[in-house]
Amino acid sequence: MTDLRRAGKRERLIAAARTLFHEQGVHVTTLAEVAQRGDVPVGNVYYYFKTKEELVRAVVDEYVGQAEALLAGFDTLRTPAARLKGLTRGWLDVADTVADHGCPVGGLCAELNRCDGALRGAGVEIFGRISAWVEAQFRQLGRRDARDLAMALLSGIQGSALLANTFSDATIMSRQARYLERWIDSLA
Amino acid sequence: MTDLRRAGKRERLIAAARTLFHEQGVHVTTLAEVAQRGDVPVGNVYYYFKTKEELVRAVVDEYVGQAEALLAGFDTLRTPAARLKGLTRGWLDVADTVADHGCPVGGLCAELNRCDGALRGAGVEIFGRISAWVEAQFRQLGRRDARDLAMALLSGIQGSALLANTFSDATIMSRQARYLERWIDSLA
DNA sequence: GTCTATATAGCGATAGAC
DNA sequence: GTCTATCGCTATATAGAC
16 A cells, blocks of 8 residues: 555656656756646655656656557557558657647657756667667668668658647648658658 | 947857857756856846847847848759758758757757747747748749648758757768758659 | 846755654 | 755846946
């Protein structure tokens, strides 16, 4: 019971932080906001996370786990092209959220790379897994330039997320995702 | 003389802010840092900019002017494809800086869109001009889907800037730029 | 016009009662 | 394990001497 409540609060704090970091960014978000959104008393946050940095680290780890689960889900698809298109098509479902607040992972990486501290470059842990998976799919397609193609695909996705957010226009993201699907077909 | 000094200080403050916003982000940068880097006494900043928001606005306007000058420079090139490739090739020169701190405009837009206030969506003023110019070039190439192509090109650039920054690898940006040049040729 | 000193406010983090 | 009170620091912004 005690452990369960503890786990529940920790998870709620991470979930609240993840949402707020996405909506407003890490630096703007205060621990008081995280506590409030997570339904946890303000001063109690420090029992679960000794510093704010530790909370950010937990959110990064959360994204790593989510990315791995997402990619593992696509591995049931039969062809590499189908798996790549599965990843790409997934952005259609979140186009509206992305237009409102940008890509949660892309935004986090951009912010973490711009301040010093232990978290600088932590975004590699998330994007490194995704890019390795994408590269592997292109390699299975027999492409020698698999890494460049992986970067091209991820660039197209991340760039359109930034533009959709800048112009507050979800169709920029969804149209670009469909464009990338056809591009994958042209390579297969 | 007085007006010249005043203009010089204002410009120095904007230049300092532009650099610091790029390297660390807007929120992390303090007005004290801007004043120090611009060689202007700390308290004197408020004579030139009533609020920090006003300083950010000035930096945005600076980028708008730079973008217009950059695009006007490419207009001397004869064909639309050459102009588009000129814009794309320009990223080769700044690949290292982009790998270190991301795209200055992309990073600024991402940050401005995530906080409220008068500056929310100010990035449209910069990206709107660039995307309109790119779209016009594709239209001159006779493409009906000029807007989608413009977004695809800018997405590829901005996304590769984000990834180059995340992985601290300038070749991600430069290789992607060359890839996009060939892509432009394939459309012309 | 220039600069110093300071008001005001909010944050991360800690100490310690319960 | 939980929560309150508060410390110490830093930021924006202002008041006012020069």
